[in-house]
Amino acid sequence: MSTWAAILAGGSGTRFWPLSTPERPKQLLALTGDRPLLAQAVARLRGLVPPERILILTGPFLVERVSATVPEVPQANIFAEPRAASTAPALAWAAHWIAKHDPGGQMVSLHADWAVGDDRAFRAAATHALGVAAEQDVLVTVGVKPTRNETGYGYIVPGKPLGSARQVKRFIEKPSPARAALLRRRGALWNTGLFAWGVARFLGEAGAYAHELAAGWPALSAGDAARFFAAVTPVAVDVAVLERTSRLAVVTGAFPWDDIGSWDALLRIRKQDGQGNVTVGNVTLDDVRDSVVWSENEHIAVVGVKDMVVVRANGHTLVMPTGKAEKLKALVPRL
Numbered sequence: 001m002s003t004w005a006a007i008l009a010g011g012s013g014t015r016f017w018p019l020s021t022p023e024r025p026k027q028l029l030a031l032t033g034d035r036p037l038l039a040q041a042v043a044r045l046r047g048l049v050p051p052e053r054i055l056i057l058t059g060p061f062l063v064e065r066v067s068a069t070v071p072e073v074p075q076a077n078i079f080a081e082p083r084a085a086s087t088a089p090a091l092a093w094a095a096h097w098i099a100k101h102d103p104g105g106q107m108v109s110l111h112a113d114w115a116v117g118d119d120r121a122f123r124a125a126a127t128h129a130l131g132v133a134a135e136q137d138v139l140v141t142v143g144v145k146p147t148r149n150e151t152g153y154g155y156i157v158p159g160k161p162l163g164s165a166r167q168v169k170r171f172i173e174k175p176s177p178a179r180a181a182l183l184r185r186r187g188a189l190w191n192t193g194l195f196a197w198g199v200a201r202f203l204g205e206a207g208a209y210a211h212e213l214a215a216g217w218p219a220l221s222a223g224d225a226a227r228f229f230a231a232v233t234p235v236a237v238d239v240a241v242l243e244r245t246s247r248l249a250v251v252t253g254a255f256p257w258d259d260i261g262s263w264d265a266l267l268r269i270r271k272q273d274g275q276g277n278v279t280v281g282n283v284t285l286d287d288v289r290d291s292v293v294w295s296e297n298e299h300i301a302v303v304g305v306k307d308m309v310v311v312r313a314n315g316h317t318l319v320m321p322t323g324k325a326e327k328l329k330a331l332v333p334r335l
Helices: 037-044 063-069 087-101 119-136 177-185 199-209 211-221 225-231 237-242 263-269 325-334
Strands: 003-008 054-058 078-080 106-111 139-144 154-162 165-173 189-198 248-253 278-280 283-286 292-295 300-303 308-313 316-321
Touching (some): 054 063, 087 106, 106 119, 139 237, 189 237, 199 211, 211 225, 292 300
Parallel strands (some): 292 308
Antiparallel strands (some): 139 189, 308 316
């Protein structure tokens, strides 16, 4: 039984403006270290999935940049989504393609823009999830234990044991601070978005439950991706399939994980100086604390601030307090 991987590498990363642009979104940026996030995601699969069995789903204008970022992945395996329609259509397309080439295959699904603190533990969790998917004939999601009362993530409440995994009792999306604290105390997990399943089982469950995709199935069967994407309703795989199927399990991963949703996340991920700042590029600080200061080229001097994000990139400057990622996302279309 062969294992494939589908890496979701679409999205424009608006919460990382002005460094992230539609032509160079966050998955192609070296936000957490010296390599782009997508290159790290591909390297993370080494020993689990060979490059020739990695599919990358991205936007039509990013194919060349993606290929240049991860030349080890064959260009034929870089799929340009005809339109952005969230994760359910993308993964159905990938699963259908794999099923056609390897009917008994399994796949793991992951996002290109995560920070993962332990690649070996990540592969161990994915291997465990693939084993449960095969043994129990279920779809498997990987959760991790929360490290803070995060309100921006989805949570999984585990249920009864299912072999070496647990059933999923329910999903809870973006809880209030009080509910996040309660979920954490009661053993809920963050839903990482790392999934594993047999492609035939996934397509069966998607066909049964993802009514948003129903109008597109004939086109997908005919190999017409453009018509499939035009016919479907955009929907996340969590909503369309995982929250509706009864064939679902969760395993717990032991790797540090962050989805790097905004500039603030760098304060958790990158090394801080003695005043709690994260700095990249040519910057000078005086009496600055708990801030992110990033300059792509020019010099930036910042004096006497706390809890701020200051970024100079691509001819633009961003100055905002931490905690304002949603306001930035709303602003970017106007820019």
